[in-house]
Amino acid sequence: MKRKNLFIKLITLVVASLLLVSSLAGCGDNKDGTAVSFRTLDEIKESGKIVIGVFSDKAPFGYVDENGKYQGYDVYFAERIAKDLGVEVEYVSTDPASRVEYAATGKVDIILANFTVTEERAQQVDFALPYMKVKLGVVSPDNALITDVEQLSGKELIVVKGTTAETYFEKNYPNVKLQKYDEYADAYNALLDGRGDAFSTDNTEVLAWAIQNPGFTVGIDALGNADTIAPAVQKGNTTLLDWLNNEIETLGKENFFHADYAATLASVYGDAADPDNLVVEGGKVE
Amino acid sequence: MQDSGISVLFMGKNFLRLLEGLWVTLRISLIAVLLSIPLGILFGMFMTMKNPVSRAVSRVYLEFIRIMPQLVLLFIAYFGVTRAFGWNLSADVSAVIVFTLWGTAEMGDLVRGALISIPKHQYDSAAALGMNKIQTFGYVVVPQTMRRLIPLTINLTTRMIKTTSLVVLIGMTEVLKVGKQIIDANRFDYPTAALWVYGVIFLLYFLACWPISMLAKKLEKRWR
Numbered sequence: 001m002k003r004k005n006l007f008i009k010l011i012t013l014v015v016a017s018l019l020l021v022s023s024l025a026g027c028g029d030n031k032d033g034t035a036v037s038f039r040t041l042d043e044i045k046e047s048g049k050i051v052i053g054v055f056s057d058k059a060p061f062g063y064v065d066e067n068g069k070y071q072g073y074d075v076y077f078a079e080r081i082a083k084d085l086g087v088e089v090e091y092v093s094t095d096p097a098s099r100v101e102y103a104a105t106g107k108v109d110i111i112l113a114n115f116t117v118t119e120e121r122a123q124q125v126d127f128a129l130p131y132m133k134v135k136l137g138v139v140s141p142d143n144a145l146i147t148d149v150e151q152l153s154g155k156e157l158i159v160v161k162g163t164t165a166e167t168y169f170e171k172n173y174p175n176v177k178l179q180k181y182d183e184y185a186d187a188y189n190a191l192l193d194g195r196g197d198a199f200s201t202d203n204t205e206v207l208a209w210a211i212q213n214p215g216f217t218v219g220i221d222a223l224g225n226a227d228t229i230a231p232a233v234q235k236g237n238t239t240l241l242d243w244l245n246n247e248i249e250t251l252g253k254e255n256f257f258h259a260d261y262a263a264t265l266a267s268v269y270g271d272a273a274d275p276d277n278l279v280v281e282g283g284k285v286e
Numbered sequence: 287m288q289d290s291g292i293s294v295l296f297m298g299k300n301f302l303r304l305l306e307g308l309w310v311t312l313r314i315s316l317i318a319v320l321l322s323i324p325l326g327i328l329f330g331m332f333m334t335m336k337n338p339v340s341r342a343v344s345r346v347y348l349e350f351i352r353i354m355p356q357l358v359l360l361f362i363a364y365f366g367v368t369r370a371f372g373w374n375l376s377a378d379v380s381a382v383i384v385f386t387l388w389g390t391a392e393m394g395d396l397v398r399g400a401l402i403s404i405p406k407h408q409y410d411s412a413a414a415l416g417m418n419k420i421q422t423f424g425y426v427v428v429p430q431t432m433r434r435l436i437p438l439t440i441n442l443t444t445r446m447i448k449t450t451s452l453v454v455l456i457g458m459t460e461v462l463k464v465g466k467q468i469i470d471a472n473r474f475d476y477p478t479a480a481l482w483v484y485g486v487i488f489l490l491y492f493l494a495c496w497p498i499s500m501l502a503k504k505l506e507k508r509w510r
Contacts, residue, residue, distance in 0.1 A: 037372055056459065057470040064467040066298025071471075092457045093467075101361065102457070105368040212474070268474060 037106035041239035044109055049088045052078045053108035056093035060208075060268045061114045073264040074112040077131060077231075080256065081110070084247060100124050103232045109240060111232040126235050128244040129283025130228035131257055136165050137203030138220040139191070139210050146198045147219040152176045158196035160187050165200040168224045191216070203277065207269045222277040226285055245283065252282020291478035295486060300468050304483075307461035308490050314378070314460075315447040318385035322446075323439065325386070326393020333398040344394070351391035357452050359384045364456040377456045385446060392442055400434040401427065433509050440502040444495045461487055 044050050054074050055062030062072040070078075070091045082089035092108050103111040103125040116134065117127050138157075140146040146155075153175045159166045161180050169176050179196045181187040188209065191199040199206065203221050210218045233240050251257065257279045265278070295301055333344040351359070363380040367373050375383070404427050412422040454463040465483045472479045 037368060037374065053457075056463070057466040059470050059473060063471045064303075065471055066294075066300050066468070068299050068303050093454070093459050093463065094457060095455055098361075098365075098455050098457070101365040105365050107365070107368065107374070107457075208474075212477075 038234040038237040038240075039106070039109055040237065041243050044240070045085060045087060047087075049090055050082055050085060050110070051090045051092060051108045052081070053092045053094040053099065053102045053111045053113055054078060055095075055113045056091075058114060060264050062112075071264070073132070073260055074114060076260045076264050077257075078110075078112050080251070081244075081247065085243075099232075103234055106234040106237075109233065109237075110244070114229055115232050117228045117230050121232070124235065125232040126237065126241050127230045127232050128241055129248045130230040130280045130285060131248060131283070132229040132278060133226040133280050133285055134202050134204055134229065135221075135226050135277065136168060136200055136223040137206040137218050138198050138200045138223065139206040139216055139218045140198035141191075141194075142215055142217055144197065145217055145219045149173060149220065149223065152198065155198070156196040158187050158190050158199040160184055160201055163201050164224070164227070165202075169200065172224075203273075204269075207273045211268065211270050218273070221273055228280065228285060248283045252284070255281060257281050291476050291480075292482045294468060294472050294476050294479040295482055297472075303464050303468070304461060304486060304490065307459060307464035308494065310453075310458055311447065311450050311460040311462075312494055314381050314385060314453060314458075315443075315450045317382050318389050319443050319446055321382075321386045322389025322393050322442075325390040327397050329390050329394030330397020330401060333394055334401050348391050348395055351388055356384065356388060356449055357455060359388065360452060360456055377453065377458045380456060381450070381453045381458065385450065389442065389446055393439070396435060396438045396442065397431070400431040400438075403434060404430055429509070433506070436502050436506050436509075440498055443498055447494060448491065461490060 039047070054070060054072070056064050056070065058072075060072050062070065062074045065071050075091070078089055078091070092102070094102055094108075094111065094113050096113075099111050099113050099115060100121055102108045111125070114132075115121070115127075117130065121127075138146055138149075138152075146152060152173065155177065156179050157169060157176050158179045158181065159169065161182055166178065166180065169178060179190065181190060184201075184205075187199055187201075190196055192213070198219075200223075203218070203223075206218050207221065210216050231244055233244070258275055258281065261275045261279050266275070269278075295304075329344065332340055333348075335341070360380065363384045364375060364377060367375055367380075408426055408430075409422060412426045417425065450460060451462040453460055459467070465487045469480045469483050
């Protein structure tokens with residue numbers, strides 16, 4: 001009986017390790033595997049349809065309206081891409097966690113989902129020129145409005161752990177006292193209760209929040225280094241990437257992204273925001 | 287504005303979209319359940335075989351599926367297979383495959399449990415009455431096993447229906463995702479919509495799972 005048990009254990013071990021190895025191998029040789037699955041520019045044109053991955057629940061960048069139609073800043077751009085290519089567009093609803101995979105496996109031709117350019121991501125996908133940028137914003141109550149970073153020294157600034165705001169203030173303004181929270185909801189509540197003097201995070205986020213909460217204004221709407229947001233395609237899909245870069249440069253000449261801003265973001269951010277702090281024309285930052 | 291969150295449900299095609307989302311949920315889970323039950327019964331019988339190789343194989347399969355989160359399995363089936371072999375499975379097919387694999391493993395273990403719960407003296411008595419193996423199975427074992435399996439199977443079925451909400455991550459817009467889309471599209475104008483939308487989704491899930499529970503109750507009564 002004992003020997004039999006040992007035998008079963010051995011077999012289990014062997015099969016399990018085989019499975020593990022094969023799954024690891026699967027991840028390992030993706031270089032050869034993925035090279036085949038993207039569609040070139042000509043193939044997209046021929047098929048008459050481009051597949052674009054967008055957010056479907058991140059208003060105002062990508063969302064679905066009450067008639068089931070995709071809308072938003074990213075979608076406005078996607079519609080134009082399809083129009084200029086002369087093809088129909090098919091949207092695929094993506095989530096933050098699956099965006100890289102979609103582009104890396106070629107399941108979509110382009111990812112246009114508020115995709116921030118980072119080095120890790122650039123190893124998996126190819127980014128085109130940016131069409132938007134995000135900086136830090138600082139929101140504070142109207143009666144003690146903070147319009148300059150220097151005003152913050154010695155005051156309590158609310159941040160959310162793990163955000164760029166946290167690292168930026170720790171590094172550049174050590175004399176600002178930071179109050180750290182785990183979640184956005186807690187941080188906003190702290191600001192509403194007056195536990196801190198101001199709150200800082202991505203400017204897109206605080207701008208939209210300030211509109212919803214009268215009595216609070218974004219005094220500083222562009223602070224720190226800009227993170228850029230760009231379309232992404234599968235690695236190696238140069239024909240599509242080149243076409244996209246050209247398209248973004250050409251659209252810059254007609255100020256397309258300002259029109260996009262006016263159509264989709266202006267109503268959300270209101271007069272408080274300066275479109276030049278968010279929009280990138282022709283792929284050129286600053 | 288405060289109490290008008292409910293109006294979001296009747297704007298445009300919103301309600302219809304929720305129903306379409308529910309159909310996606312039900313389609314995937316019901317296909318998977320219908321495949322899992324017969325496959326699971328076979329797998330459960332396979333698991334009770336005394337052969338060490340079949341035991342090892344079924345053990346590895348069961349543990350693999352049980353330990354892996356369904357989300358990881360979905361990613362492997364949808365993205366991993368494309369990366370590794372270049373096969374482009376659609377989201378529908380990947381979801382059905384993953385949920386069937388999962389359902390078969392779980393159902394198999396339930397069947398195994400039900401089978402070994404039949405005491406040995408029942409087999410002995412059947413043999414003493416002169417029944418052969420097939421008769422023992424058909425007249426003695428199966429009827430008792432079935433009765434024990436119903437509540438467990440219903441449990442698994444409703445769990446599968448609810449777990450399909452994971453398929454959003456491979457791009458399928460099922461009922462919960464449609465709900466999030468509706469809430470998000472209206473978050474500036476109707477901040478209270480979330481409560482109503484989630485309430486309706488709760489009701490839709492209930493309406494989907496309740497008839498299954500009722501059916502189970504009926505069967506249990508009939509087979510008592």
